[in-house]
Amino acid sequence: MADTAVLSAQTPAVEGKARPGASALSARLEALDLPQGGFTAAARRDAAERLASMGLPGARDEYWRYTDPAPFNAPRPEPLSVPARDASLFSDIDRLTLVFVDGVFDAAASDDLSAEGLQIESLAAADRGADHWAVGLYGTLEAAGQVPVKRPFAVLNTLAARDGLLIRVTGPVSRPLHVLYRRQDAAADVVLHHVVKLEPGAELTLLETGGIGARSNTMLEVDLAAGARFHHISSKRADDAKLGIGHIFARVGEGALFKSFALSVNGRMMRNEGVIEIAGDDAVAHIAAAVLGDGDEGAFHHDDTVFITHAAERCESRQVFKKVLKNGAHGIFQGKILVKPGAQKTDGYQISQGLLLDEGSQFLAKPELEIYADDVKCSHGSTTGALDETAMFYLRSRGVPREQAIVLLVLSFLADALAEIENDELRDAILVRLDEWLTTRAKG
Amino acid sequence: MLEIKNLHVKLEDEDKQILNGVDLTVPAGEVHAIMGPNGSGKSTLSYVLSGRDGYQVTEGEASLDGHDLLDMEPEERASAGLFLAFQYPVEIPGVGNLTFLRTALNAQRKARGEEELSSAEFLKLVREKAKTLKIDGEMLKRPVNVGFSGGEKKRNEILQMAMLEPRMCILDETDSGLDVDAMRLVADGVNALRSPERSFLVITHYQRLLDHIKPDVVHIMSAGRIVKTGGPELALEVERNGYGDLLAEVG
Numbered sequence: 022m023a024d025t026a027v028l029s030a031q032t033p034a035v036e037g038k039a040r041p042g043a044s045a046l047s048a049r050l051e052a053l054d055l056p057q058g059g060f061t062a063a064a065r066r067d068a069a070e071r072l073a074s075m076g077l078p079g080a081r082d083e084y085w086r087y088t089d090p091a092p093f094n095a096p097r098p099e100p101l102s103v104p105a106r107d108a109s110l111f112s113d114i115d116r117l118t119l120v121f122v123d124g125v126f127d128a129a130a131s132d133d134l135s136a137e138g139l140q141i142e143s144l145a146a147a148d149r150g151a152d153h154w155a156v157g158l159y160g161t162l163e164a165a166g167q168v169p170v171k172r173p174f175a176v177l178n179t180l181a182a183r184d185g186l187l188i189r190v191t192g193p194v195s196r197p198l199h200v201l202y203r204r205q206d207a208a209a210d211v212v213l214h215h216v217v218k219l220e221p222g223a224e225l226t227l228l229e230t231g232g233i234g235a236r237s238n239t240m241l242e243v244d245l246a247a248g249a250r251f252h253h254i255s256s257k258r259a260d261d262a263k264l265g266i267g268h269i270f271a272r273v274g275e276g277a278l279f280k281s282f283a284l285s286v287n288g289r290m291m292r293n294e295g296v297i298e299i300a301g302d303d304a305v306a307h308i309a310a311a312v313l314g315d316g317d318e319g320a321f322h323h324d325d326t327v328f329i330t331h332a333a334e335r336c337e338s339r340q341v342f343k344k345v346l347k348n349g350a351h352g353i354f355q356g357k358i359l360v361k362p363g364a365q366k367t368d369g370y371q372i373s374q375g376l377l378l379d380e381g382s383q384f385l386a387k388p389e390l391e392i393y394a395d396d397v398k399c400s401h402g403s404t405t406g407a408l409d410e411t412a413m414f415y416l417r418s419r420g421v422p423r424e425q426a427i428v429l430l431v432l433s434f435l436a437d438a439l440a441e442i443e444n445d446e447l448r449d450a451i452l453v454r455l456d457e458w459l460t461t462r463a464k465g
Numbered sequence: 466m467l468e469i470k471n472l473h474v475k476l477e478d479e480d481k482q483i484l485n486g487v488d489l490t491v492p493a494g495e496v497h498a499i500m501g502p503n504g505s506g507k508s509t510l511s512y513v514l515s516g517r518d519g520y521q522v523t524e525g526e527a528s529l530d531g532h533d534l535l536d537m538e539p540e541e542r543a544s545a546g547l548f549l550a551f552q553y554p555v556e557i558p559g560v561g562n563l564t565f566l567r568t569a570l571n572a573q574r575k576a577r578g579e580e581e582l583s584s585a586e587f588l589k590l591v592r593e594k595a596k597t598l599k600i601d602g603e604m605l606k607r608p609v610n611v612g613f614s615g616g617e618k619k620r621n622e623i624l625q626m627a628m629l630e631p632r633m634c635i636l637d638e639t640d641s642g643l644d645v646d647a648m649r650l651v652a653d654g655v656n657a658l659r660s661p662e663r664s665f666l667v668i669t670h671y672q673r674l675l676d677h678i679k680p681d682v683v684h685i686m687s688a689g690r691i692v693k694t695g696g697p698e699l700a701l702e703v704e705r706n707g708y709g710d711l712l713a714e715v716g
Binding site: 409410411412414415416417418419420421422423425429430432433434435436437439440 | 515516517518538539540542543544548549551554555557558559560564565568569570572573576608625629
């Protein structure tokens with residue numbers, strides 16, 4: 022791995038930039054059509070105050086050291102020039118589909134929302150009323166996740182989100198819920214806020230796919246009660262999107278299971294923040310990502326920033342992040358495990374790996390452990406490397422052409438992250454997609 | 466079948482000559498063994514023939530059925546009928562053994578302009594070949610060589626050989642790390658593949674593998690050259706007296 026001196030020398034673009042001032046924040050907010058009233062009014066007022074006091078992030082903020090926040094600070098995104106593509110991922114799977122077009126829920130294009138054990142509404146529709154089951158949740162997990170690190174774009178999301186889904190699950194849901202994003206307006210600046218609440222023992226698989234907009238800021242607040250099981254697979258902003266920041270704020274209750282996997286192929290500038298609090302004993306939280314970045318059509322930059330807090334006993338957490346980078350692509354991973362006092366028998370593990378397919382690409386990792394309990398098992402690992410030449414020769418000596426051998430070795434590299442998807446059918450769908458993408462790229 | 470003439474090879478990155486004029490001809494249907502002390506260049510010869518990076522041919526030639534091997538990519542050599550059974554088979558996590566085998570087989574068929582095998586045809590073929598090598602379904606599904614014992618890895622090499630049906634098979638220290646039973650299984654697998662159209666080059670330190678895979682010709686290699694060639698009795702002589710006397714004799 023490269024040492025810190027080299028890292029800062031290689032990221033001159035973000036050095037020397039001052040934090041944007043109050044006028045930049047006003048300009049940013051003025052460009053948004055801020056929602057008024059409804060059950061979220063108090064949370065939005067609170068968010069407005071918090072954002073005014075913390076301001077927009079600057080390149081000198083520790084959490085933005087490797088990713089320039091400027092494109093997220095700009096009042097408006099640059100319009101997309103590439104045509105929207107409809108992702109076919111998961112189309113063969115029996116599922117309930119919910120469609121958003123340019124960040125607005127499209128009821129006519131979606132399946133019937135009434136399903137067994139499920140209560141689903143769009144945020145825009147629900148927010149006309151003053152009372153809602155999500156009152157104590159909307160913006161609450163986000164606000165709790167602002168300590169110890171400030172996350173201004175998450176606050177901005179709570180303040181400005183016009184739509185999203187409010188999902189409450191009371192029992193096992195037989196089919197996965199598929200949120201499909203489509204875009205039409207080349208300049209759509211989308212802010213989406215989903216709230217998911219799983220009651221005790223409830224189970225849900227949530228899938229998210231598609232290109233959201235020219236710029237997107239998404240939020241998934243997930244509250245898991247005792248014994249709930251939540252599986253999340255996302256392939257957002259795939260192929261045709263440019264600029265996105267995604268947030269997951271989760272609270273995991275006693276004996277509950279949280280598993281999130283994100284696939285990112287292409288995209289240009291992406292930042293994903295995962296903030297997970299393991300609040301109940303014997304709970305499990307896994308967060309994983311497989312990222313493939315090709316810088317040949319413009320700068321590719323992908324940043325995963327994860328913070329897992331162990332606040333209970335006998336809990337397990339995993340962070341598995343794999344990035345395949347070529348043609349000058351940049352991959353970032355900042356991952357932290359915080360073990361609070363009393364969180365005994367914690368089992369925490371974090372692995373981040375970069376596979377560089379050429380010398381111009383770069384993977385930067387900042388793993389952190391902070392432990393205040395004395396009977397825990399916590400470790401982290403991070404590696405950056407090129408393709409294994411011995412494995413390459415082995416495959417080629419069996420007649421596998423070089424390009425095809427690279428595809429196999431990339432899939433091999435990603436295997437641990439893909440293994441985080443428990444459902445075989447869903448994992449196979451992701452694999453097929455990956456294989457197609459890799460094979461097409463190999464030919465080009 | 467395999468023709469090597471005056472082959473000189475050095476390491477690409479350092480000024481170190483490994484092969485100093487190897488001459489070797491393996492006719493169709495024959496089994497040749499190469500024996501020699503550590504560092505004599507046996508493994509280098511197998512790598513250079515199969516096209517591994519890191520070596521530079523400074524002089525000489527090598528051909529398979531009249532085609533210049535040294536001019537081809539490793540995958541082209543494989544499709545032309547060359548196969549190297551590795552001394553240390555490589556582990557590839559996350560890639561299933563079946564996927565690997567099918568990708569390799571179909572890539573070779575495609576390169577030769579033959580029809581690719583369907584899933585069903587492939588599975589039927591692989592099950593049949595695996596059975597004789599006592600490789601079960603579980604082992605076929607596991608990632609390539611991951612968690613395999615030494616014996617399982619070598620059997621897996623022979624399975625690949627049986628599936629790919631090469632004309633020229635090079636076995637690089639296939640006996641290393643094998644107990645007697647595993648060696649017999651591997652040898653049986655190799656012997657089952659012997660045919661008038663297929664040749665073998667068996668690289669080994671010890672005579673014991675040659676008890677199971679009977680060679681037609683034995684070569685002794687030293688300091689990057691073949692220094693003595695004889696019948697199976699040459700291997701027995703090495704076993705009795707070591708390399709010392711033999712090498713002293715050839716000077």
